[in-house]
Each structure stands twice: as structure tokens, then as C-alpha cells.
Amino acid sequence: MDETHLARVMQVVPLGAGVLAGTAVALLVLGYLLIYLLVFLPRGTVG
Amino acid sequence: MTELHPEMHERRILGTELLWAFGVGVLIAATLTMIVFTALTRDINPPSNVERIDPKTLHLSGEFAEQNLGTTVGADGSVTVRVIATQFMFVPRCLAVPQGRRVTLRFTTPDVIHGILITGTNVNTMVVPGFVSQVHTSFTRTGDLLMPCHEYCGLGHSEMWATVQVIPENEFKPGQDGRASCAQR
Numbered sequence: 001m002d003e004t005h006l007a008r009v010m011q012v013v014p015l016g017a018g019v020l021a022g023t024a025v026a027l028l029v030l031g032y033l034l035i036y037l038l039v040f041l042p043r044g045t046v047g
Numbered sequence: 048m049t050e051l052h053p054e055m056h057e058r059r060i061l062g063t064e065l066l067w068a069f070g071v072g073v074l075i076a077a078t079l080t081m082i083v084f085t086a087l088t089r090d091i092n093p094p095s096n097v098e099r100i101d102p103k104t105l106h107l108s109g110e111f112a113e114q115n116l117g118t119t120v121g122a123d124g125s126v127t128v129r130v131i132a133t134q135f136m137f138v139p140r141c142l143a144v145p146q147g148r149r150v151t152l153r154f155t156t157p158d159v160i161h162g163i164l165i166t167g168t169n170v171n172t173m174v175v176p177g178f179v180s181q182v183h184t185s186f187t188r189t190g191d192l193l194m195p196c197h198e199y200c201g202l203g204h205s206e207m208w209a210t211v212q213v214i215p216e217n218e219f220k221p222g223q224d225g226r227a228s229c230a231q232r
Contacts, residue, residue: 010056014063021067029074041085046169046184047092 094172096181102157106131111155118143118227126150132161132174132196135203141210141229145219146189154180162198165211173198186213 085091105111111131117139118128126145131138132154144150154163154174163180164171167188172180186192196207212229221227 007056011059014059018063018067022070025071025074032078036081040169041089041091043167043169044185044187045090046171046182047090047094 091169094180094182096179098179098181099177100155100179102155102176105155105157110153113138118221120221120225120227122225124148127153129153130163130209132156132163132207134158134201135196135207137163137194137196137207137209139209139228141212142194143212143214143219143227143229144186145216146186146213147216148219149183149185152182152184154182159200160198161196161200161207163194164197166193166195168192171197186211189213189215 100111106113109115111129116129116131118126120126126148128142128144128150130142130152133156152170154161154172155178156174156176158176160176161174162172163174165184168184168186170182170184172182174180190213192211192213194209194211196204200207210229219227
């Protein structure tokens with residue numbers, strides 16, 4: 001592997017990984033929040 | 048741009064990982080805060096009640112004897128519903144409860160593990176032989192709600208369900224003995 005090429009790739013890897021993982025987690029959290037706020041809470045008190 | 052030292056790459060990767068760990072920490076803290084806030088302000092908690100009962104004799108006397116099953120309104124106005132889950136029915140099959148008032152639901156079983164949920168509410172618990180499952184709730188909407196067994200309990204499991212009849216507060220009139228049943232409607 002050409003060192004220059006590797007260096008170029010390594011420069012964008014952290015950003016790409018962050019965007020990919022961030023989007024996946026954001027979608028997951030959004031789904032959780034929607035169910036929590038629109039389904040779970042309106043179903044009322046329990047304990 | 049291209050001639051970064053390998054150490055620089057590692058530092059950037061480490062920086063990204065630390066940032067990610069911080070972000071995940073914030074998410075976990077926010078989720079826990081939301082759960083605690085809901086528990087404190089809206090009284091939504093996981094039901095937790097550890098109470099033992101002898102499954103062999105529970106039908107003979109005491110709280111779960113036949114005459115005590117169903118809805119009872121105490122002298123202080125508290126509403127308690129006692130139900131036995133057994134293969135393959137609930138006793139009684141219809142529960143009358145008032146709308147908008149705190150209700151205590153108490154379940155037990157003489158045979159195998161069952162589970163109950165009430166549709167459209169957060170009521171959901173296992174019913175385990177030897178224990179009393181207790182759930183507090185308040186029904187916000189009137190009407191008939193389905194209460195099926197949600198834990199496979201044998202060949203008749205799919206036939207095992209009851210109805211929760213939520214009655215408007217002004218129509219909920221227990222008898223002299225404090226008992227209320229679906230038949231009053």
C-alpha cells in the first residue's frame with residue numbers, strides 16, 4: 001500500500017465513521033423518542 | 048495534506064473515539080434523566096411487588112377466595128381488583144373499574160406462569176405461582192379494554208382473556224358491600 005494513499009484515506013476515515021455511526025444512532029434515538037412520547041406516555045400512569 | 052505522520056492519524060482516531068464516547072455518555076445521561084423525571088412527575092414506574100402466597104390453598108380462604116374476587120371499593124374510596132389467572136381463564140372474566148381514579152390490580156395463579164396486559168395502557172405484568180403481582184394504574188378512557196394472557200400457558204392459552212370495563216366516575220356505583228361488577232351497567 002502506498003503510504004501517501006494511506007495517509008489520504010486515513011484523513012477522512014474518522015469523519016466517515018462518525019457520520020455513519022452518528023446517523024445510525026440518531027435514527028435509533030429518534031425512534032425511541034417517538035415511541036416514548038407518542039405511545040408510552042399517553043398510555044398513562046403505572047407502578 | 049497528505050504527508051501526515053502515522054502518530055497524527057492515531058491521534059485523530061483517538062480524538063474521534065473520545066468525542067463519540069462523550070456523545071454516547073450524553074445520550075445515556077439524557078435517557079436516564081427522562082426516565083427518572085417521568086417516574087417522579089408522572090408516576091410511571093416498573094411494577095415491583097414481591098409478595099408470597101401459597102398456590103395450593105389460595106382459593107380456600109383469604110384474599111383470593113371466590114367471594115373476594117373482582118372489584119372492591121374500600122371505605123377510603125380506594126379501588127382494588129383481585130383476579131385469579133388459571134388455565135385457561137381469568138376469574139372474574141370482566142373487571143369493572145372507574146375512570147380517572149387510582150386502581151390497584153392484584154393477580155395470582157394456582158397453576159402455571161401467566162402474564163397479563165391491558166390494551167391501550169401500560170399495565171403489563173407476569174403472574175407467577177406462589178406470588179401476588181400488583182400493579183397500580185389509573186384508566187383515562189372509558190370503554191371496554193381487552194386483557195389477554197400474554198405468556199403461553201398451555202393449549203387453551205389463546206382463549207384466555209378478560210375484559211376491563213372502564214366506567215365513567217359518575218356512573219361507577221358500588222353496592223352496599225363495596226363491590227362493583229360489570230353487570231351494573
